[in-house]
Amino acid sequence: MRATGVCYHSPMPAPDNSVLVPIDVLGGESVPRTVIDVLASVPVVLLGYRELPEQTGTDQARDQYGSRVRAELDELHTVFEDAGCLDVSSRVVFTHDRLKTFERVAVETDCDAILLLNPAPVLERVLVAVRGDVNLEYIARFLGAVLADTDLEVTLFHVAPDEDERNRRTELLGAAVDELVATGVDRDRIDTSIVVDGSPTQAILEAAADHDLLVVGESRPSLRRYIFRDRAKKLARGTVDPVLVIRGEYLEDDADATDS
Known part of the structure; x- marks a missing residue:
């Protein structure tokens, strides 16, 4: 027991x-x-x-x-x-x-x-990897609380699969900016970036190299099955920055360990 x-x-x-x-x-x-x-x-x-x-x-x-x-x-x-x-x-x-x-x-x-x-000797710039509109408001609300008493600058980052999708994904990041501003974060502290790349993981890692904290949001019903699957493991291992995983509200309880 x-x-x-x-x-x-x-x-x-x-x-x-x-x-x-x-x-x-x-x-x-x-x-x-x-x-x-x-x-x-x-x-x-x-x-x-x-x-x-x-x-x-x-x-x-x-x-x-x-x-x-x-x-x-x-x-x-x-x-x-x-x-x-x-x-x-x-x-x-x-x-x-x-x-x-x-x-x-x-x-x-x-x-x-x-x-x-991960080590974080300097923490000034935050990279937020935006995958889609799932949990966007939830993620913005959490970020707003974390950023409230800081001067951190934020880049909302998205990887589009091709040039045809770039415009639609620009609207997605615009909505993300609005959600974050609604929490009280000054719009001047928020930047956006969209790249077209067939390898989202590598694109995120390259962008993270110029930032101090990587933020990702999960949108599947299990932290292990999504956040810690191969792509997320590569992100966590491939960056020297701390990684903040903002989870959804639907993780199942799973008894496994002994607490002290």
């Missing part, structure tokens, strides 16, 4: 615009201060996790490493609070499938996004 997750700072929040931040602290992963400052305006759930080999029991790992992970999260919790984030909670998980665990915890905590960490 899976144990119930324990939040040891404050009750696990369920507000709008919250973000799940998985951190493999035992693997030396940390949250860059630039990212912490950007997330200060939204509720944050810190997920200290460790993915285990199949032969290693989760209870064994929790007994051996649980206290160390909690101590690391306590320190990080304080850093978030010092940056002005007043709604932070924490959970420790040992699992045999980290992606299932990210998905499950995002559902349980009602998080609107999941941050995949």
Whole structure:
């Protein structure tokens, strides 16, 4: 039986615009201060996790490493609070499938996004990969909350399959700009870019090279089946930037891991 997750700072929040931040602290992963400052305006759930080999029991790992992970999260919790984030909670998980665990915890905590960490020494420009009009308003609302207390510049980016589609996709980005402006983001901070390319993944990676944070939105009913399929894995591995995944509202709950 899976144990119930324990939040040891404050009750696990369920507000709008919250973000799940998985951190493999035992693997030396940390949250860059630039990212912490950007997330200060939204509720944050810190997920200290460790993915285990199949032969290693989760209870064994929790007994051996649980206290160390909690101590690391306590320190990080304080850093978030010092940056002005007043709604932070924490959970420790040992699992045999980290992606299932990210998905499950995002559902349980009602998080609107999941941050995949990469180093971010400077964070000034955000690239938002717009796939289509699915969840466009939802994505804009979350971005508006994140950008509210920052000076970050935003590029809404789309890859059209051919020249015939360019004009129609221009209208799509125009609608995306309007949605983001409606959340309170100054229009002067928003740029748009459309490229015609038969390899969307490579086009996004090339554009991301000139930005500091990559934002993608999922539009399928499973984080694993869409966000972490081959294309998204290539995006996460191919960029040196953090990747913020803004999810839909239809992920299924999936019990897999043991929480501490």
